[in-house]
Each structure stands twice: as structure tokens, then as C-alpha cells.
Amino acid sequence: MKHVIIGAGPAGIIAAETLRRADPRSTVTVVGDEPEPPYSRMAIPYLLTGSIGDAGTHLRRGADHFAKLAVDIRRDRATGVDVGDRRVALAGGGHLDYDRLLIASGSHAVRPPIAGMDLQGVENCWTLADARRVAAGARAGARVVLMGAGFIGCIVLEALAKRGVELTVIEMGERMLPRMMDDVGGEMIKRWCESKGVRVLTGARVGAVSAADGGLELALDSGESLRAELVVCATGVSPNVDFLADTAVRIEDGVLVDEYLCSSVADVYAAGDVAQGPDFSTGERRVHAIQPTASEHGRIAALNMAGGRTRFRGSLSMNVLNTLGLVSSSFGLWMGAEGGETARAADAERFRYLRLEFQADRLVGALALGLTQHVGVIRGLIQTRVRLGQWKPQLLRDPLLVMDAYLDCTRRRA
């Protein structure tokens, strides 16, 4: 059996390793177009702060790790797939034949369609190559504008602030983290950032960027103009699917996959950021561009490529974020479910917030600020769909009892 994997990020690499175990006699080839050994984008912020070097971002430690597993990692780029002949065309001129193909090509950063986005000094912060350019520009004291305060933007925010730059953050939405936090949480994070010397503009839009005095000038829709030496764009991503253009593989926000991570074309699977797969909370298909989903997708896709029949029960949307020392997390349907109920406990002075969302007597979503101990139980409660019974009214009164509820419910069930 010939397995080919397009993309050497976490999803592709975990799939390759799983294939090696589940299908020992197969050949496993991974095509990756980045120059570095397989690495984690997630580690980029820690590279920016200098707490790790390049090697600290690598997915695997041993230099001979892949050779020992007989996983062939090739530096090349897939340019096309012929799903009839089962053949992947490569930019280097060659091709790879496959029996089963995994698309794990992730996504790429996109910039907003405004003037000046191609100027020197405007960077993304998505790849290691981007990170090196950002690091070069983000010297202590430099004026830096960060466009976008979504999840990725806020991660990068922390790293930039730690480099000692003079930082302004511009978010189009009415609050920071519009897709990970509600108004209460978003407002607390904004106040926290401001108290740490970061300027945050929400509900603001950059109209155009132009070159000025060896730097950049940003014209905001509000009429204000800002000067900067560096502009970092964290304004969204788009799936890497161009090489599938001439195929019957169905694509919406990503490659549509079923509960076996198989696409609309037999023997073509997809995993990670590029895949639009089952969502645990809604049963719909969603792109969950997070590390835990890449890892779970990669494993399950590989088990099925190896001939197994392992069902994926859906990914849970979840994030954890550190914003200049304020830790926040979000899980599942934190914005609430239809016909559900909400419990909130907020302490704005101490930057603490917990919001729980219930449907009947089950927990379906949560937001937490300033909570770092035992947060994982929130995932546990949501994903096991444990019935809270008498605990639900108690949690509605005091959501902070969530750990007690967890211990009691799980011990009774066990």
C-alpha cells in the first residue's frame, strides 16, 4: 500500500507516524513545501520571544526520527492531483503514485484587500519564515501595528509586546477575540492589555497603508493616521487547496470530510486546518483550525487509510490563550445553545470570568478568564455529555463549583 501525505505539519506528521504503526508494510511519503524540518506553527510565538530557538519549534526531537520510522519526508510542493490515475504532480517535476492520499496542507495567511498590503514592512505571522521577518522588524522601541485581534492575533500580540515594541492593535470587530470571547471577556482582555501599555482599537478599520519617511503610514477609517515601522497582519487564513482545483474533491471552507475523514472522493482523506470535518457540538461540518484537532484528525485519518474503520465523533472547538499574563479559554458552544441556559460569574476588578452554557442538564460550552487550574475538566464534562442532574441548578447559581460538579458526577458514573 502506498500512502502519500501532502503537508508536513502536525496533522501530516501524526498521520505518517500512525500509518507506520497501523500499516507497517506500507510506504509512507510526506511532501512538505517549507524548508524547515517538520515544525509546529504554535511554537512561533515562543521563537519570537526568544524563549526557544528554531529547533524548539520542531515537531520531533531526534534527527533520525523519520528515517528510523522509514517515513520519507520530501521537500517539494504538490501542484495537482489526478484522482483517476491516483497520482500527485510535484513542482519539482516529478510525481508520486498513491493508493491512499491524505491532504494535510493547512492554510495560508490572507491580507485584507486594501491598498499598500504589499509594501515592505507588512508581514504575516504564520510561518517560520514570516516569524524571522517579524523578529527582524520588531526591535525594542519600534512602532508596530498589529491588524487583527482574533485568536492568532492575540497570540502574536503577547509575543510582540514581550519584545518591547510600541504596540497598537487594530480589530475590525467590536471586541477583541470576536470568535472566542463574549463582550464581557473581550472587554476585560482589552482593559488588561491597555493596563499593560498596549493600545487597542476595536471597531476600527485600516483604509490604506502607504510608505512614509522610510516607514509606513496607516490611514484608519476614523480619520486617524498611524506611523509604524512594522505592520503585522493576522487577519485570517484560507485553506491550501489550489492543487485540487481540477478534481471532484468537494470544498467549502475546507476539504469536506465525513466521520472517517474521507473526502467526497474515495481514498482521498483530509486532516487538520485544511479539513472541514464533523463538529462535536453541532454535528455540522466546520473547520477547527487548532492543534488538538489537527492531531486527532491526523490519527483517525491514518487509521482509516490503513484499512481500519474508526469513527471520528467530531472535534470540539477549544482555545487557550495567554494575553500578557491573563489566561483565557473557550470551549464548544460558549455563545450558547438554542433553548439553553447560561451561568455567569464575573469579577471585573480581578479579571476573572466564568461563563457556562447548558443544554438540558448537560454542559455544552464555556468561557474562562483567569482560570488555570483544572480547566481541562470543562472539556471532560462537555465531551462525555455527562448529565449534571442536581448539580445544574447549583452551577446556575455558582458556576465556580464546576470542579466539584465534575468530581461528583464522574465518581458517581464510574
Added chain:
Amino acid sequence: MHKSLLIDPEKCTSCLQCEMACSFEHEGVFNPAKSRIKIFEFEHGRRAIPYTCTQCAEAWCLYACPVEAISLNMETGAKEVAEDVCVGCKVCTIACPFGTINYNQDTGKVIKCDLCGGDPQCAAACPTGAITYVDADWTGYDRMREWAQKTHSQPSA
């Protein structure tokens, strides 16, 4: 055969000796706040449950780690955090459905039970036998592990 921590909440008097011993072993100080095992009190202190990592086979923390900072100790079965590799991203803290791997603000890394390399100090310190270190198939953890498997998105193979 790996050994596991067997916890019998009935015997726990909430004396916090386990937390002190754990903190001293790992952090060099007697500070329950730095312990990897935690006593939870219920019913206004009438009931207490010592709670820590079960070293579950699913190893959510290990698989979620983006930089291979968590590995399996073959001798003890413990999932161990390599502090020098951990970048402090905390993704394991939300991936673990037991909430037993936690972020330590002081070090900027995560901490979890490592079974003290095979000589767990919490068990050694427990005066009532509420925490013992025994052959794995004895422990009530099997039931918790079963529960772990119900956390849905995990592959069953």
C-alpha cells in the same frame, strides 16, 4: 506490570500531607498550591477526594503537545513533562479531560504527576493509606479510564 496510585477517598482526612510531599519533591518547598495532587473537599469538609493524573492510556496531553515535550516513561507508565522543551502554550491543559495537567504561572510551564519516577511521595506521606501505590489492575482508576474513553473524539483503536 505498571503500578498506579490507588486512591481511597473514604480514608482521606484532608490532612494535606500528600500535597506538601508532592510540592517538596518537585518544587523544593512545602506549598500545597504547588502540588500536582490536590485534595478537594465536599460537604463543608465532611468528604475529601485526593485527585491527580491517572496516567491514562489515551494520553491526551501527550498527543496535543506541539513540541514533543510530554513523553511516556516506559518503566513507570507515567506521562512526563520535559520542562526544558515545554514552551508553555497550555494546549495540553484544555486537551486533558481530567484537568490534571496545569499551568504554573511562576515557571511558565505545565506541571503534572510523574509518579516521582516510581516512588510517589504522596503515597509515602499519606498517614491513613488513602493513597497507595499498587499494581495497576487493582486500582479504581480503571473505572476512570473507562470514563476517559467516553470522551468522544478519541479514536478507539
